[in-house]
Amino acid sequence: MEVKMEVGSDGVAVITISNPPVNAFAISIIASLKENVGVAMSRDDVKAIVLTGKHGKFSGGFDINVFQKVQQTGKLSLLPDLSIDLVVNRIEDAKKPIVAAIEGLALGAGLEVAMGCHARIAAPKAQLGLPELSLGIIPGAGGTQRLPRLLGLPKAIDMMLTSKPILSEEGKKLGLIDAIVPPQELLKVSRQWALDIADRRRPWVRSLHSIDKIGSLSEAHEIIKLARQQAKRTAPNLPHHQACLDVIEEGIVQGGYPGVLKEGKVFNELVVSDNSKGLVHVFFAQRATSKVPNVTDIGLKPRAVKKVAVIGGGLMGSGIATALIVSNIYVVLKEVNSEYLLKGIKMVEANVRGLVARKKLAQSQADKALSMIKGVLDYSEFKDVDMVIEAVIENLQLKQKIFSEIEKACPPHCILATNTSTIDLSLVGEKLRCQDRVVGAHFFSPAHVMPLLEIVRTEKTSAQVILDLMTVGKIIKKVPVVVRNCTGFAVNRAFFPYKQSAHILLLLGVDLFRIDRLIRNFGLPMGPFQLEDLSGYGVAVAVGKEFATAFPDRSFNSPVTDLLIRNGRNGKNNGKGYYVYEKGSKPKPDPLVLPIIEESRRLANLMPQGKPISVTDQEIVEMVLFPVVNEACRVLEEGIVVRAADLDIASVLGMSFPSQRGGIIFWADLVGSKHIYTSLKNWSEKYGNFYKPSRFLEERAMNGVPLSAPDPTSKTTSSRARL
Numbered sequence: 256m257e258v259k260m261e262v263g264s265d266g267v268a269v270i271t272i273s274n275p276p277v278n279a280f281a282i283s284i285i286a287s288l289k290e291n292v293g294v295a296m297s298r299d300d301v302k303a304i305v306l307t308g309k310h311g312k313f314s315g316g317f318d319i320n321v322f323q324k325v326q327q328t329g330k331l332s333l334l335p336d337l338s339i340d341l342v343v344n345r346i347e348d349a350k351k352p353i354v355a356a357i358e359g360l361a362l363g364a365g366l367e368v369a370m371g372c373h374a375r376i377a378a379p380k381a382q383l384g385l386p387e388l389s390l391g392i393i394p395g396a397g398g399t400q401r402l403p404r405l406l407g408l409p410k411a412i413d414m415m416l417t418s419k420p421i422l423s424e425e426g427k428k429l430g431l432i433d434a435i436v437p438p439q440e441l442l443k444v445s446r447q448w449a450l451d452i453a454d455r456r457r458p459w460v461r462s463l464h465s466i467d468k469i470g471s472l473s474e475a476h477e478i479i480k481l482a483r484q485q486a487k488r489t490a491p492n493l494p495h496h497q498a499c500l501d502v503i504e505e506g507i508v509q510g511g512y513p514g515v516l517k518e519g520k521v522f523n524e525l526v527v528s529d530n531s532k533g534l535v536h537v538f539f540a541q542r543a544t545s546k547v548p549n550v551t552d553i554g555l556k557p558r559a560v561k562k563v564a565v566i567g568g569g570l571m572g573s574g575i576a577t578a579l580i581v582s583n584i585y586v587v588l589k590e591v592n593s594e595y596l597l598k599g600i601k602m603v604e605a606n607v608r609g610l611v612a613r614k615k616l617a618q619s620q621a622d623k624a625l626s627m628i629k630g631v632l633d634y635s636e637f638k639d640v641d642m643v644i645e646a647v648i649e650n651l652q653l654k655q656k657i658f659s660e661i662e663k664a665c666p667p668h669c670i671l672a673t674n675t676s677t678i679d680l681s682l683v684g685e686k687l688r689c690q691d692r693v694v695g696a697h698f699f700s701p702a703h704v705m706p707l708l709e710i711v712r713t714e715k716t717s718a719q720v721i722l723d724l725m726t727v728g729k730i731i732k733k734v735p736v737v738v739r740n741c742t743g744f745a746v747n748r749a750f751f752p753y754k755q756s757a758h759i760l761l762l763l764g765v766d767l768f769r770i771d772r773l774i775r776n777f778g779l780p781m782g783p784f785q786l787e788d789l790s791g792y793g794v795a796v797a798v799g800k801e802f803a804t805a806f807p808d809r810s811f812n813s814p815v816t817d818l819l820i821r822n823g824r825n826g827k828n829n830g831k832g833y834y835v836y837e838k839g840s841k842p843k844p845d846p847l848v849l850p851i852i853e854e855s856r857r858l859a860n861l862m863p864q865g866k867p868i869s870v871t872d873q874e875i876v877e878m879v880l881f882p883v884v885n886e887a888c889r890v891l892e893e894g895i896v897v898r899a900a901d902l903d904i905a906s907v908l909g910m911s912f913p914s915q916r917g918g919i920i921f922w923a924d925l926v927g928s929k930h931i932y933t934s935l936k937n938w939s940e941k942y943g944n945f946y947k948p949s950r951f952l953e954e955r956a957m958n959g960v961p962l963s964a965p966d967p968t969s970k971t972t973s974s975r976a977r978l
């Protein structure tokens with residue numbers, strides 16, 4: 256980690272940041288950068304400066320580890336003065352011109368420092384962006400002020416609010432970048448550019464003072480007003496989106512420098528907010544999933560997976576095939592007859608068309624993807640596949656038969672994966688000779704869209720196979736989380752009480768639409784009843800039975816879904832569930848469902864003295880989610896996941912648990928295990944075993960240890976050692 260300065264005979268000082276892998280602005284980098292700029296200013300042989308990054312990258316922004324330290328300690332004093340001291344005073348207001356030479360990426364503070372420079376020269380395809388909002392903060396080194404001044408308000412707001420980067424080519428068109436040159440010429444051109452500014456052959460631009468892209472005050476107000484309305488719709492639970500717009504507006508009304516000052520104040524408030532804590536945790540947790548002890552740290556190299564066979568062209572199989580072909584992996588899709596095969600291929604085509612319609616895929620990529628799939632009815636094409644993913648119905652005998660057939664049909668290196676979501680993996684591969692090649696590839700529906708891939712290992716799955724599947728997962732743009740085998744694996748197991756706890760509340764007399772609304776306000780995209788409508792009641796009943804068999808001591812058998820089915824309702828599938836579904840309009844609460852609910856309440860007879868219980872909004876959210884935390888504790892205790900943060904990521908990506916809450920365990924730790932334990936204990940005394948706190952939760956609560964803390968004496972650690 257270092258900042259180096261070299262002064263050439265042309266009088267240009269090249270200052271190079273090096274902090275692999277992304278040249279993050281760590282505290283010492285910022286200090287050293289300030290010092291080097293200071294030295295360059297004072298040296299008589301330096302006429303101009305070029306600022307650049309080593310290893311083909313400018314900078315990935317401020318060191319996010321520092322935010323975590325600030326959040327853990329509450330010490331804002333750990334944050335260095337980047338915005339005023341470095342970017343305004345030492346760079347933008349410098350007496351000698353400074354040019355940013357950008358290769359690879361300039362994100363967050365990386366781009367903000369570059370925008371403080373007097374010109375920006377970039378290599379082709381460099382990523383430029385201000386992704387701070389995805390961390391629950393706003394840009395904090397002048398980005399909220401300089402980006403609108405360089406790009407105009409609409410594009411700058413869009414880039415900040417979506418956190419999406421643009422490429423240098425677009426940056427050049429819009430005015431963020433002054434010139435694009437091949438990487439090998441980047442330094443040469445930047446040096447000359449800096450000298451040209453020094454000699455007044457090119458403009459010396461201080462972007463904080465530019466106004467030509469801002470437009471009139473009334474236009475600016477109108478653009479910001481529209482952005483506010485849109486942010487209210489798209490990010491209702493993320494107040495920092497509104498805060499970002501407030502800060503941008505301050506700069507428009509009061510001027511760039513007052514805008515920078517307000518930015519700094521709001522930045523400091525946001526960095527210690529719970530939302531930022533959650534999002535920063537998710538940033539690191541997501542990256543930690545790719546570190547699996549005894550798999551990724553033992554020197555294995557992933558083998559290439561070029562051709563995959565998918566067995567079953569139903570909803571899951573066609574989704575998985577889609578995910579593979581759009582990432583350039585050749586697929587053979589096998590079905591039992593030509594009618595089903597045609598259906599499967601048609602579904603893949605529709606999936607690909609959908610991606611094009613949503614602008615996730617260019618038409619040319621779509622055409623290429625569709626040329627990479629072949630439908631088959633037998634195993635002859637399986638002789639050279641690198642992996643098989645079986646995605647047929649959940650029937651153990653059928654899966655066992657398929658696995659013994661593919662063991663014979665596939666080459667000896669081939670990975671044998673199943674997409675089962677419930678069946679015990681050891682049973683699926685029980686009769687095989689090569690059980691080390693058997694692994695679970697649990698995709699979430701729709702498989703070509705949902706980002707999570709649970710990789711399920713048995714005691715026998717080899718490390719190489721796990722590594723290969725993790726690599727395929729990344730190639731197809733999933734986040735692979737390696738878990739151990741159990742009913743429901745990590746996500747469905749931890750969340751099985753979610754629907755049941757909502758049903759108990761309903762049967763205790765709480766309005767179902769209130770429950771859904773409160774869970775939406777908490778940040779999930781929909782409440783448990785709307786989710787049940789969406790997944791279909793058949794799935795709910797089948798999955799409920801699996802869990803009732805596996806965990807009879809804590810499963811609640813609700814009469815509601817059966818009664819709904821008997822009354823001709825099947826959720827979104829037939830347009831009638833808890834909500835009414837009509838084409839082209841949002842789901843509406845259906846008052847006709849209420850007599851069915853009343854009947855269920857009579858049958859269940861849970862309400863004390865036959866009267867609805869009285870609960871606050873907060874209690875409702877807790878009564879739905881604390882049982883999930885309780886089961887998640889068992890998942891941790893049994894070592895199903897490598898680390899607690901993996902369950903956080905799995906809950907965010909698999910269940911859409913709000914990322915700003917940091918995932919199920921991170922949120923639980925913020926709430927406090929003691930409160931969760933006491934509440935569950937209290938409800939278990941009133942309403943039964945469903946709420947009984949797990950031993951893990953009880954121990955952690957009693958000892959004041961966070962649920963996420965690794966415990967060296969626990970079963971989790973010993974099973975981790977086995978993994």
Ligand SMILES: C[C@H](O)CC(=O)SCCNC(=O)CCNC(=O)[C@H](O)C(C)(C)COP(=O)(O)OP(=O)(O)OC[C@H]1O[C@@H](n2cnc3c(N)ncnc32)[C@H](O)[C@@H]1OP(=O)(O)O
Pocket residue numbers: 276277279315316317318319320337360362363364365367386387390393394395396398539542543
């Ligand atoms: C004051 C300012 O306004 C505030 C800021 O600047 S906040 C920071 C803004 N910048 C960002 O949000 C960018 C965050 N980083 C990224 O999006 C991606 O890492 C990237 C696009 C730069 C690179 O992606 P990719 O090549 O896939 O590598 P990725 O695995 O994500 O990161 C590589 C390593 O760099 C680390 N890293 C990336 N950016 C980092 C950062 N800004 N700070 C600290 N560590 C960072 C990652 O944690 C990871 O570490 P690991 O290997 O130990 O797990």
